[in-house]
Amino acid sequence: MTEPAITVRAFFERARAGQLVAIRCGSCGELAIPPKELCPKCHARAWREEPLAGNGTIASYTVIRVAPRAHAAGVPYAVAVVALKEGVSLLGRIVDIPLESLAVGMPVRFRPFVAPDQQPSIGFGPA
Ligand SMILES: [Zn+2]
Numbered sequence: 001m002t003e004p005a006i007t008v009r010a011f012f013e014r015a016r017a018g019q020l021v022a023i024r025c026g027s028c029g030e031l032a033i034p035p036k037e038l039c040p041k042c043h044a045r046a047w048r049e050e051p052l053a054g055n056g057t058i059a060s061y062t063v064i065r066v067a068p069r070a071h072a073a074g075v076p077y078a079v080a081v082v083a084l085k086e087g088v089s090l091l092g093r094i095v096d097i098p099l100e101s102l103a104v105g106m107p108v109r110f111r112p113f114v115a116p117d118q119q120p121s122i123g124f125g126p127a
Contacts, residue, residue, distance in 0.1 A: 006049050011035050015122055020054045020110045022088055023047040033088045054110030055127060056084035061094065061102050074115075082108055082124050092122035 006014075006023055011034050014021050022033035026046035030039050033052070038045050061080035078094040080102070093113045094102065113123025 006035050006047070008035050012121070015110075016112050016114065018112050020052045020122075022050050022052050022086065024050045031086060031088050033084075033090055050086075052084055052086050052088075052110070054084070056082040056090075056108060056110075056124075058102065058104055058106045058108060058124075059083040059089055060104060063099055063102075078102055080108070080124060082110075084110075090122060092124045095123040095125045097124075097126055 006021060011021060022031050023035050024031050024047065025039040025042065025044055026048055027044035028039060028042040030041040031050065032040065035047070039047075059081045061078050063076055063078045065076045067075045067077075076099060078099055079091060080094050081089050081091050083089050092110070093115070094108075095111060095113055097108070107127035108124040109127045111123045111125045113121050115121050
Protein backbone atom coordinates (compact mmCIF):
# COMPACT_ATOMS: atom_id res chain seq x y z
CA MET A 1 0.00 0.00 0.00
CA THR A 2 1.57 3.25 -1.12
CA GLU A 3 0.78 6.67 0.23
CA PRO A 4 -1.61 8.57 -2.01
CA ALA A 5 0.32 11.11 -4.05
CA ILE A 6 -0.73 14.72 -4.05
CA THR A 7 -3.23 15.24 -6.86
CA VAL A 8 -2.83 17.84 -9.59
CA ARG A 9 -5.88 19.61 -8.18
CA ALA A 10 -4.40 19.68 -4.68
CA PHE A 11 -1.09 20.82 -6.13
CA PHE A 12 -2.70 23.91 -7.69
CA GLU A 13 -4.79 24.60 -4.58
CA ARG A 14 -1.64 24.51 -2.47
CA ALA A 15 0.15 26.74 -4.98
CA ARG A 16 -2.73 29.19 -4.78
CA ALA A 17 -2.24 29.26 -1.01
CA GLY A 18 1.42 30.08 -1.54
CA GLN A 19 2.98 26.67 -1.05
CA LEU A 20 4.92 25.00 -3.82
CA VAL A 21 5.04 21.23 -3.41
CA ALA A 22 6.79 18.69 -5.58
CA ILE A 23 6.72 14.93 -5.25
CA ARG A 24 9.72 12.68 -4.89
CA CYS A 25 9.74 9.05 -5.97
CA GLY A 26 10.25 6.73 -3.01
CA SER A 27 11.70 4.13 -5.34
CA CYS A 28 14.36 5.96 -7.38
CA GLY A 29 14.43 9.45 -5.85
CA GLU A 30 13.24 11.29 -8.97
CA LEU A 31 11.66 14.68 -8.22
CA ALA A 32 8.57 15.65 -10.23
CA ILE A 33 6.39 18.74 -10.54
CA PRO A 34 3.52 19.11 -11.19
CA PRO A 35 2.37 15.72 -9.85
CA LYS A 36 2.33 12.75 -12.17
CA GLU A 37 0.59 9.41 -11.90
CA LEU A 38 3.71 7.30 -12.33
CA CYS A 39 7.38 8.07 -11.97
CA PRO A 40 8.66 8.96 -15.46
CA LYS A 41 12.01 7.41 -14.61
CA CYS A 42 11.22 4.08 -12.97
CA HIS A 43 7.41 3.84 -13.41
CA ALA A 44 6.86 3.28 -9.69
CA ARG A 45 3.98 4.88 -7.86
CA ALA A 46 5.56 5.66 -4.54
CA TRP A 47 5.44 9.42 -4.32
CA ARG A 48 5.93 11.48 -1.22
CA GLU A 49 5.50 15.22 -0.96
CA GLU A 50 8.46 17.50 -0.89
CA PRO A 51 8.04 21.26 -0.30
CA LEU A 52 10.10 23.48 -2.58
CA ALA A 53 11.67 26.83 -1.70
CA GLY A 54 10.38 28.39 -4.92
CA ASN A 55 13.64 29.99 -6.01
CA GLY A 56 14.96 29.46 -9.50
CA THR A 57 16.14 31.04 -12.71
CA ILE A 58 14.40 31.62 -16.04
CA ALA A 59 15.32 28.82 -18.45
CA SER A 60 13.21 30.18 -21.32
CA TYR A 61 10.31 32.57 -21.74
CA THR A 62 7.69 33.69 -24.23
CA VAL A 63 5.87 37.00 -24.35
CA ILE A 64 2.17 36.50 -25.14
CA ARG A 65 0.74 39.40 -27.14
CA VAL A 66 -2.37 37.74 -28.55
CA ALA A 67 -4.08 35.57 -25.95
CA PRO A 68 -7.15 33.36 -25.76
CA ARG A 69 -10.28 35.31 -24.83
CA ALA A 70 -10.08 34.41 -21.14
CA HIS A 71 -6.62 35.98 -20.93
CA ALA A 72 -7.15 38.86 -23.36
CA ALA A 73 -7.29 41.50 -20.62
CA GLY A 74 -3.84 40.56 -19.42
CA VAL A 75 -1.81 40.95 -22.62
CA PRO A 76 1.00 41.41 -23.12
CA TYR A 77 2.34 39.04 -20.51
CA ALA A 78 5.12 36.52 -20.27
CA VAL A 79 5.21 32.87 -19.40
CA ALA A 80 8.48 31.25 -18.48
CA VAL A 81 9.97 27.88 -17.81
CA VAL A 82 11.77 28.29 -14.52
CA ALA A 83 14.55 25.94 -13.45
CA LEU A 84 14.05 25.59 -9.70
CA LYS A 85 17.12 25.15 -7.54
CA GLU A 86 15.87 21.70 -6.48
CA GLY A 87 16.47 20.54 -10.05
CA VAL A 88 12.99 20.52 -11.58
CA SER A 89 11.45 22.96 -14.04
CA LEU A 90 8.00 24.51 -13.93
CA LEU A 91 5.99 26.68 -16.32
CA GLY A 92 4.58 29.85 -14.81
CA ARG A 93 3.30 33.32 -15.47
CA ILE A 94 5.74 36.18 -14.95
CA VAL A 95 4.40 38.72 -12.44
CA ASP A 96 5.78 42.18 -11.57
CA ILE A 97 8.81 41.98 -13.83
CA PRO A 98 8.94 44.39 -16.80
CA LEU A 99 8.78 42.35 -20.01
CA GLU A 100 11.73 44.22 -21.54
CA SER A 101 13.97 43.26 -18.64
CA LEU A 102 13.30 39.51 -18.88
CA ALA A 103 16.36 37.41 -19.61
CA VAL A 104 17.34 33.78 -19.56
CA GLY A 105 19.18 33.15 -16.32
CA MET A 106 17.32 35.86 -14.38
CA PRO A 107 16.61 34.79 -10.78
CA VAL A 108 12.91 34.62 -9.92
CA ARG A 109 10.79 33.43 -7.05
CA PHE A 110 7.50 31.51 -6.98
CA ARG A 111 4.35 33.34 -6.01
CA PRO A 112 0.68 32.43 -6.29
CA PHE A 113 -1.00 33.78 -9.40
CA VAL A 114 -4.70 33.55 -10.19
CA ALA A 115 -5.57 34.04 -13.85
CA PRO A 116 -8.61 36.12 -14.88
CA ASP A 117 -10.51 32.92 -15.64
CA GLN A 118 -10.06 32.00 -11.96
CA GLN A 119 -7.95 28.99 -12.75
CA PRO A 120 -5.26 28.93 -10.09
CA SER A 121 -1.91 28.95 -11.67
CA ILE A 122 1.77 29.33 -11.02
CA GLY A 123 3.44 32.72 -10.99
CA PHE A 124 7.03 33.88 -10.74
CA GLY A 125 8.05 37.33 -9.57
CA PRO A 126 11.30 39.11 -8.70
CA ALA A 127 13.66 37.03 -6.55
ZN1 LIG B 1 11.05 6.56 -9.65
